[in-house]
Amino acid sequence: MKRWWAFLPVAVFAGIVLVAFVQLSRPAPAPASFISPQRPAPQFAIAGLDGGEVKLSDFAGRPVLINFWATWCAPCKLEHPLLVEMRAQGVEIVGVLYKDPNGLDGARQILVQDGNPFAAVGLDPSGDLGIDMGLSGVPESFLIDAQGQIIKTKRNYFVDQDVTDFVAAYRAEKAKLSGAAGG
Numbered sequence: 001m002k003r004w005w006a007f008l009p010v011a012v013f014a015g016i017v018l019v020a021f022v023q024l025s026r027p028a029p030a031p032a033s034f035i036s037p038q039r040p041a042p043q044f045a046i047a048g049l050d051g052g053e054v055k056l057s058d059f060a061g062r063p064v065l066i067n068f069w070a071t072w073c074a075p076c077k078l079e080h081p082l083l084v085e086m087r088a089q090g091v092e093i094v095g096v097l098y099k100d101p102n103g104l105d106g107a108r109q110i111l112v113q114d115g116n117p118f119a120a121v122g123l124d125p126s127g128d129l130g131i132d133m134g135l136s137g138v139p140e141s142f143l144i145d146a147q148g149q150i151i152k153t154k155r156n157y158f159v160d161q162d163v164t165d166f167v168a169a170y171r172a173e174k175a176k177l178s179g180a181a182g183g
Contacts, residue, residue, distance in 0.1 A: 012119055040149055041056060041142065042056075056148070059092065062146050067118070069096070070100040092107035094120050098127065101105050101125040134153075145173050151169070
């Protein structure tokens with residue numbers, strides 16, 4: 001009569017294996033599927049990489065892409081050529097060097113050697129601006145419309161499809177301005 005107790009650990013183990021198999025065989029959502037709510041971008045004025053200040057208000061009235069990056073960030077290096085391509089397609093990009101106080105010379109070298117996709121580069125050595133923006137890590141980019149609203153967020157590094165999507169979104173925002181000016 002007590003022999004059924006001998007099978008109880010085997011049954012529990014089989015149940016755990018079954019649950020684990022079902023959970024692990026489900027398709028995982030892609031990281032790029034994160035949809036950030038539209039919200040006002042925080043106004044900022046931060047030190048610039050080459051002196052002066054970088055202010056969001058300098059880009060008021062037109063869309064701008066804010067890209068957080070760092071010299072120590074390997075995925076940032078992967079997306080850099082795509083940012084250069086986006087700039088060549090007319091996207092205005094502001095870079096924010098995130099928590100990289102010792103990487104200033106390295107950042108300058110990267111921008112000279114690999115191309116500079118940025119209209120301006122600001123410094124966020126403490127990460128305060130990143131917190132205000134809702135940053136989850138680097139690289140991360142925020143498309144801000146002419147009214148100062150964050151309308152599109154890219155968590156992680158850009159891939160070819162993201163370039164297509166963000167360039168189209170940027171151009172749509174520019175077109176709204178052209179339509180408003182003409183209407």
